Amino acid sequence: MIPDAIDIAFGPLLPWPAIAVLAAAAALLAGLVLWRRARGGWWRTLALALLVLALANPSIVAERREPRSDVVVVAVDRSASQEIGERPARTEAALQELDARLARMPDLVVERVVVSSRGLSGAEEGTRLMAAVREALADVPEHRLAGIIAITDGQVHDVEAAMAAEQPAGPFHVLLTGERGEQDRRLRIVRAPSFGMVDKTVTVTLEVIDPAAPTGSATTVLMGIDGAEAIPLAVPVNQEHSVEVPIRHGGQTILEFAAEPGTRELVLDNNRAVIAVNGVRDRLRVLLVSGEPHAGERTWRDILKSDPSVDLVHFTILRPPEKQDGTPIRELSLIAFPIRELFELKLADFDLIIFDRYRRRGVLPRMYMQNIAEYVRNGGALLEASGPTFASRLSLARTPIGDVLPAQPTGGIVEQGFRPRVTALGNRHPVTAELAGAGADGGEPTWGRWFRQIEARDVRGNVVMSGDAERPLLVLDRVGEGRVAHLLSDHLWLWSRGYEGGGPQAELLRRTAHWLMREPDLEEDVLRAFARGDQLEIDRRTLEGDLPPVRIELPDGSSREVALEELGPGHGTATLQVDRPGLYRLSDGVRTALVAVGALNPVELSDVAATEDRLRPLSQATGGGLQWIGEDGVPALRRVSADRAAAGRGWFGLRANGDYVVTGVLTIPALPAALALLLLLGGLLMTWRREGD
Template identity: 50%
Template sequence: MNWTLSFAPLAPLWIIAALGTAGLVVVALGLLSRTRGAGLRLLVLAVLVAALLNPTARREERDILPDIAAIVIDRSQSQTVGDREVRTDAAAARLAEALDKLPDLETRTVTVRSGPGTAREGTQLFSGLYGALSDVPPERFAGAILITDGQVHDVPERFAKEGYNGPVHALITGERDERDRRIVVEEAPRFGIVGEEQTIRFRVEDAGADDEQNGRAEVSVSVNGEPRETILVPVGEAAEIAVRIEHGGPTITELAAAPLEGELSTQNNTAIVETEGIRDRLRVLLVSGEPHPGERTWRNLLKADASVDLVHFTILRPPEKQDGTPIRELSLIAFPTRELFAEKLDEFDLVIFDRYQRRGVLPLVYLSNVVNYVENGGAVLVAAGPDFASPLSLYRTPLSSVMPSRPSGDIVEEPYRAAITGPGRRHPVTRDLPGSEQTPPAWGRWFRLIDVEPLSGDTLMSGPGERPLMMLSRQAQGRVAQLLSDHAWLWARGYEGGGPQAELLRRLAHWLMKEPDLEEEALIGRDMGGSLQIERRTMAETADPVTVTVPSGAEREVTLEEIEPGLWRGALPVEEVGLYRLTDGELNAVAAIGSPDPKEIADLRATADKLTPVTEETGGGVYWLADGSSPESPALPRLSKRSGDRVMAGESWLGLKANGAYRVTAVSDMPVLNGLLGLSALLLLLGLAWYREGR
């Protein structure tokens, strides 16, 4: 219960002031002339002025409101280093117990985490604090206690500007004078031309290390999870490596520095650079053995793609044909066989033999060059017609050593619908082709097929009697495909509704040129914003679980589910940014989650420097929990509540502000001079004044 005095003037204050001044002058004159009763006149004037001011005694019933303190616990990725998590848990438990014992105090605890979504922003500790205090009046704020390693990335320039007047204390979970090594990428290309080299510029930094340890660091370089080389680089100086972009799509380069003796963690010893491979131009050599209806289809398909440089030759008149037409009158150029098949063959991404047969145009030595071209990583597509079953078959050349099938010599001529085989439903080239979801597929019919005996590779499409129609094979470092019919052009013409000719041949060509999206055996990890999506493409009937190694070194096992034939997927929730390593025992892969250069692991050393300006501004303190006897018993300061502007931190104690805030629950007013009491007092004093003057 509290009493206060308030006023409710019965007249405007200027009138009361004027009357009081005039009366005071009269009384003063009386006092100066020592007139009898002048003192009583002063009392009369005072009572009159007080009555006009109408004083009221107010009684309030108050409920004391507890002060509010905030505990902000840092659970970011850098807090997983060493014994920090143990100290954090122990300090949080003991702190909550100690705060419960303080009078008139309410505690709010907020946990701040990091993850892929905060990779660029880092640890947002004060954002979490403001969120916890969003509905707290500033007059009830007792203070904040931050349990963190000090690596905070949203420290305000002036905490008082946020409207909170209370101490901020920091409990540092790391140890003093920690050492750490990290790799900093200074310059890296985001895109690169396939077949060309890109330069990555980086440096190795040793923070907190002795000068004698700063010499050279061993850095291992891996590309797409495959080790490439190990180099020695000077610590603190820029170094460069060249990475060749072998295919379209992402190329992930990993730089891993050898651990520094006694360093804090190896989480930031690794840097990742993701370069998107772009094909500048696709160079395709198309050799048509003779004019036929499907020839124009191949040409139109390849010329429709602006990124394709097509070199096309059609053999209109073989050497044995003599019709008397002079060479100079043929509207053709000479077939530059030596230039194409001896000098510039390796410059082509794909070589297509379209109904080609041995007629002496290409000497066998040039076809041997094609074999070498395949074995060294080249791609060949054989679009076969009746010529492939004849004695002049391309199979009866050195190319037979890389062919996935042998012609039997028979030609099947009957109407049929191309079908997807079992392996074809799992292979990316033919999986989910438009129209293949029906049985039989909703495609137009073909009328010819070259009968062959499979030797290697996979049969993805079949014709009548389940005979192979399209076969794919890997040969050494290169790839070979066979399309065993020359009627694909019927789909392009829309015969009986046509079919996905353009899509099929596009996929086929890109598989031959090793596009990652069409690899039948692949393990891929993708950042899906808060989770790691794992995709496994395989020709097998089952897919083994994938073991994922997170940036901190822990391992997680993910079971995959079949989405469609040949395609398996799984997901892993992620809280850490950095490089994730995937393996199923057969294939290995890496995935970059979050920013390539995340703030959270840029510097893992514990520090008080970032929070000291805030603690000094607010009167708080900084305390190192590692000064305790063990991680389970951190050096927690003593807590107390203090009022006023006194110092809120000491060497072994920290204070919280006692604001004394309250809520008024009831109010009652009592006039000090009610009408009768004021009139009685005034008349009594006037009577005394007259009596005094009359004596």
């Protein structure tokens, strides 16, 4: 074997401390002999040295070594900001030039890393170039790393974490693809709430950042709410500005902001920002007015009190004004009905008013009845549960409230057993669709019977349940901005008592009440979409007609058509896989909807101006270099030793580490025992002879 390297190794016969003590004693003795100039002193010294060396047991080690190539990592930024202007062309040209130069360097392996910010998670996290480099270096020993070369625009969003963690063992070089001194206008959302109370406002703080515009100069920002016509806002440049935005409904409210283009622009995508604010209702205030005690009164109270989102105010008219029985006032435990406070001063504070078997008894003057009717037309909600008096001359239909009720009494009352049924229209309406026990495909319901129904005429709105002889039983209607529900029976309580098996009275009343109070999930004619991770779920409900396909406009401006799968009458859904964050617009020709998917304001596009500020500290800390391709081109590459500078004007250095793997080892004793004994005896004989002369 022809060795590549020869070395001397020791295999001591005694512990090194013992050999050191013996060596010190031998040196002292030899020094004393030589100092006294005794005969044979040099031979005595040689014998002692041979003795110490024999105890150290030296060996000659010959190694056969196989050199190992160094590794250079080339990280290529393919994020969205790298698609601006000349950056793609410069990236490709620099990559080809680097490949050609690195290929001419012997003993060098190139590891290429491509970094992309595509997809939902990538848009949210930005360009994670350092994380990709760390992953590439996971299997590369530090003593083999020649260096790292990154081709990027400098907009890297995990540099701070890399600086705080362990830095690369080799030089980090940066090639910047953009132009020095680039400027771009962008819109930044400083603060925005995730939730807001319905019928109140939320504060959104935004800032238009434009290095090319003087601070405080005015620019126009268009604000759109749920796809409605945009509202122009005057916003100062380079200053935070707060905007009050009304939340008009529950569920998601989509806010769009768009700043007009500046004098210098790289891309217009970051002039827009989208916010999704979830509208939530405070405790819903419900006023329940019972005309007189009856078996079903507690049913209403129990159902409403069991809902934690409902704040119930309940009054029962026990003592009408016309009742005069001579009972002293001080002996009455009843409280006076606060008519003026409820129906004039605080009427608008209620989300829903329920009249349960109420009849005209002189308690509510006509003026207050008119207030209730106006309350409904202006956006309020009313539920009338009619008893026998609705068919009499004391009916609420004979008051101004009758103008907003969807049914008028004929004067007739049906008092025989019947099973409530969901109508064909009710099978489409979310209030009554898929009620448990309703009977599939027009089959007989499994519910218990009721025994009273008020006959009605001049019915308008949507009849979702019918009773005896298919007469209207539950009617839902919209009046002006408000909503009205009319239940033409007072026997709902039979279901709560479990008569003949009972029925879904709690679910029916809950749905009815929440539809009246505009619960988004109970809208009967609506197109909605929800983002669930990387899936877009589409839901369409309609009371009439078929379910046409939905056209979806993607954030990049393209569109596609999706067919709906029918789940039930008037109810269809679809699921679409998405991989791009942003605002999706949906339309089926009748209804439109907006849905925000993923990161609404991607970090990747928040700032697209090329910069050296992010990566220069890391490059300097590791001894690397930084160069703008557009100004100076691709620098020359050199191999340098580990103790020399790795960058200079117009060149980047890659360290030559000289790493190797030992493939063979030959060990030969340098002082075999026989030779050591022979030399030691020879030295002693020569010492004896010199001393005998």
